[in-house]
Amino acid sequence: MPHEVDHTAILDRHAAARGARNVWDRLDPARTAQLVVDMQNGFVAEGAPVEVPEARSVVDEINRLSSTIRRAGGTNVFLRFTTPDADGPAAWPVFAERMMDGIAAHREAFTPGADYWQMWPGIEIADEDLLVDKHRFSAFTQSTCNLQEKLCYRGIENLIISGTLTNCCCESTARDAMQLNYRVVMAVDACAALSDEAHAGTRDSMALIFADLRTVDEIAGLLTRT
Numbered sequence: 001m002p003h004e005v006d007h008t009a010i011l012d013r014h015a016a017a018r019g020a021r022n023v024w025d026r027l028d029p030a031r032t033a034q035l036v037v038d039m040q041n042g043f044v045a046e047g048a049p050v051e052v053p054e055a056r057s058v059v060d061e062i063n064r065l066s067s068t069i070r071r072a073g074g075t076n077v078f079l080r081f082t083t084p085d086a087d088g089p090a091a092w093p094v095f096a097e098r099m100m101d102g103i104a105a106h107r108e109a110f111t112p113g114a115d116y117w118q119m120w121p122g123i124e125i126a127d128e129d130l131l132v133d134k135h136r137f138s139a140f141t142q143s144t145c146n147l148q149e150k151l152c153y154r155g156i157e158n159l160i161i162s163g164t165l166t167n168c169c170c171e172s173t174a175r176d177a178m179q180l181n182y183r184v185v186m187a188v189d190a191c192a193a194l195s196d197e198a199h200a201g202t203r204d205s206m207a208l209i210f211a212d213l214r215t216v217d218e219i220a221g222l223l224t225r226t
Contacts, residue, residue: 007188007203007213014207022212024158024183027222029072033156034187035139035147035177036062036078037163037170039123042109042116043081044164049109049116054192054199055164059122061190062162065216066124072223075154076129077147078119081169083110084135090144092135137169140176148180158183160219161211162190167202174211184211187219 011021039062042048044055066076083106084090096103109116112133119125134145151159159182161174170191178184186206193199207213214222 007207010200010204010207011213013204022214024185024212025222027158027160027183027185027219029069029074029223031155032069032072032158032160032223033075033077033151033154034065034069034160034162035173036066036076036123037139037161037173037191038079038081038165039120039163040080040110040116041118041120042114044120044122045116049105052164052192052194054194055120056122058162058164058190058192059120061187061216063122063124065160065162065187065190065219066126066129068216068220068223069160070126070128074223075156076126077150078123078125078129078131079139079145079147079163079169079173080117080119080131080133081110082112082117082133082135083107084144090135136172138172138176139169140173140180151182156182158185160185160187162187164192165198166191166193167198171202171206174206178210185214185219185222186211187216188213189215 015021043050043052069076084092132147136144139145139147159177161170163170174184203213
């Protein structure tokens with residue numbers, strides 16, 4: 001079953017501090033990109049090394065949002081977690097320490113070319129969309145991903161976050177994006193975590209300061225509103 005997506009209570013709790021439940025009521029499509037985070041076999045498939053069962057339930061919403069963004073003239077960016085070279089500039093030895101005995105299987109799963117590294121086949125990617133590899137949870141970690149360069153080239157100012165895990169790579173990317181002066185919107189019904197509690201916790205911290213919370217239907221309205 002999909003995560004519970006009634007985010008009104010969270011927005012109401014934070015509204016008093018700024019005078020509104022959300023901040024932005026329109027997004028210029030030409031300056032807007034959706035970041036689809038890590039919807040790869042290694043996270044979505046049954047029995048995968050980092051299986052997030054809920055991720056399978058948000059595929060249709062991600063595809064619907066991607067289609068809406070294409071029609072509006074925005075940009076879709078599909079992010080793909082990729083094992084960093086252990087000796088290269090993106091090396092991440094502390095992650096290996098944290099993973100302990102699980103690091104070998106994790107590295108193997110997300111090595112370029114591995115089946116688990118590939119995008120989930122149910123995710124619809126068009127020729128005009130971007131596919132970007134990242135070597136950290138956040139796609140904005142300096143020298144580990146070229147996302148920032150690609151967004152700047154396209155004049156992107158607004159980011160919509162979808163994908164998995166809500167409380168790890170989605171949240172890490174959203175937090176860094178806001179601190180880099182992007183306007184961030186989290187697509188609450190197009191993100192997936194390992195539990196409803198984890199999903200709700202991220203929504204709460206996002207709404208506090210980092211991002212607006214919107215459903216896919218609401219985002220479609222923001223992109224078409226004049």
